[in-house]
Amino acid sequence: MKARLLKTSAALAVAAAMGGTTAHAEDLTLCWAAWDPANALIELSKDYEAQSGNKMHFEFVPWTNFADRFLNELNSGGKLCDLLIGDSQWIGGAAENNQYIKLNDFFDKNGISMDSFIPATVVGYAEWPKNTPNYWSLPAFGDVVGWTYRKDWFAEPKNQADFKAKYGRDLGVPATFAELKDIAEFFQGREEDGKKVYGASIYTERGSEGITMGAMDVLYSFGFKYDNPDKPYDMEGFVNSAKSVAGLEFYKALYDCCVPPGSSNSYMGEGVDAYESGQVALQMNFAFTWPGINTNANVGGDKTGYFANPAGPDGDKFAQLGGQGISVVAASDKQDAALTYIKWFAQPEVQAKWWKLGGYSALKAVVEDPGFATSQPYAQTFLDSMAIVKDFWAEPSYATLLQSSQKWFHDYVVAGNGTAKEALDGLVADWHATFEEEGKY
């Protein structure tokens, strides 16, 4: 009885601390992608419901339709979502078109400091214009592309011996992309656990963003740059530099040599399927997939290891940023109530629970905790990867820019049309035309 009384008092105290902005209980709808972390968020949000009295509803859409569905919602001024965990690249468009509310005043009033979040996630998920203190989201879910590998296959003495005989070094976590390709080639067509297996699962999806998210990991590490650092939007010689060309050629070579048959349209789900069914030795995927893999009966636990993107030819290491920030939708009639959710979500203890449930917190207090790196087998890799992130354009015209890269990369890598140089030249021309329409020149 005493404990219950204490709990009730605590809940009331938290509700009072939340500013009392909600005079009565509200029904709030949070929109996000339909994936494992979303289930964790439902679980986490039960605490918010108990404390605030507000009722949470969730609208989750599969990744392949995620952008279509919610950008349509934002563009049409729809009131479906009060809170939206939108992709990092949407921030420019949502900010410039007043589709998210600006959170600076709210953060100041409630003592939420962006300095307490991982810097890359603040720039990537919250700021527009980039690198300015204008915040439109609270970093909600840190994510980044990295790799999983079959630790058990790597450890097999026969594999070790055969690999050493062929490549003159031990079979282990690759330090460079060239080494990664060697390993993928080594496993391609090899027999493991009594069946034929393949080298690597990489992103090749055409429809939404898959092949771009995959190819960019290699391109960044090979020397690709979006534009001239001294002259924004000047892309000639940066996007299509000799280093970028080499990077794209490498990605195609990896696709040609080492993926399982039928991998021409593979993204996060297909990658997980290929890995968990024991088809591949290496898997490129976003970090959000790792908790599921870790507990998988076939490949989980000691059978799997994790590593951040290896280095390119010049030693550069970068990784494609994923993840999202949580924003309040400007068209919502329940902005005040929605803000109480963000305030609650930003609390360190909520963020700590978020990580425990499988959500990747971007709060420094969580990830810099001494116990964090060893709390899960993939935690250190997550930290290593988050330290080397780069993101795709976050301009208001990002969707057009993304469709161009999807087309050119898929045309070259999967369909085998033209050369890498032609693909990147074509990409520069398309991106230039898009920025020209946007009045950037």
Added chain:
Amino acid sequence: MSEPMARRIASATPSGLAHRIRGLSDRTIAWLFVAPTIFLLLAVNIFPLIWTIRLSLTDFRTNRPNNPVKFVGIENYKKILTDVDTWTSLQSTAHFLIWTIVLQVLIGFTLAYLINKKFRGNDLWTTLIVLPMMLSPAVVGNFWTFLYQPQIGLFNYFIEFFSGTDPASFSMIGEVNLAPWAIVIVDTWMWTPFVMLICLAGLRSIPSSIYEAAECDRASKWRQFWTITIPMVLPFLMLAVLFRGIENFKMFDLVVQLTGGGPGSTTQLVSIDLKREAFEKWRTGYASAYAVILFVTVFGLASIYVKALNKVKDR
């Protein structure tokens, strides 16, 4: 209706209203009846069409509602018609359209011809054959991706059984030279029964007396086929071609599920291209112009075709 009931209904009508209705001409009453339909047509067909034409002359983008909308004249039309990607998509669409129609007509007519013969289990076979067209295109697209899967897909094993080719050595939806045929095969599998049903209706509408007369004249089966069956089924066949042609020109769901327009842009039909322009790149003005061009193309071709169909029917 019995006399007393009619009288009761008449007496129940308020005299003022009865007088007013009595004062209306037949023409006015007819207009009153068709007005809701006309209003609905104007609201859901004509108004959007006019609005689309208007948008096609602007640079409007749905995702930039705050930007001033600029009138650009026929600039969007010029861009589309000079864009290599548009013509590539049109080529992919033409390949899909022509081959699906050819195969569906040939197989559909053959099946109808066979089903039209009286044999045991005729009805069961008809039911089994028409099953694919009862499924949702999204479902069909989804399960054919599994059938085409090189490692576990039945299709590849079927090919291996007949040719000895390693099933994992080719991917129907992942290779540039195979993907256009992969979508043709699935559409043919799904929609041939539709063509078959129309042909069957045509075959069953031919009076048996004509064949009996031909028999009396000692016409061979071959001659009967070419001079009676084909000419009399032709209008039905042409109707089937019209339906399938219009449907496949705007084919979207099945192909998106199967290939997503890939590999590269190999199976990016015009409808997929249009959707990407409208709802992924959000170039609303440009996409409107694209839609108008496609509408005019389908409408123009269909009009010419309907005229030809009428001529055949009149023969």
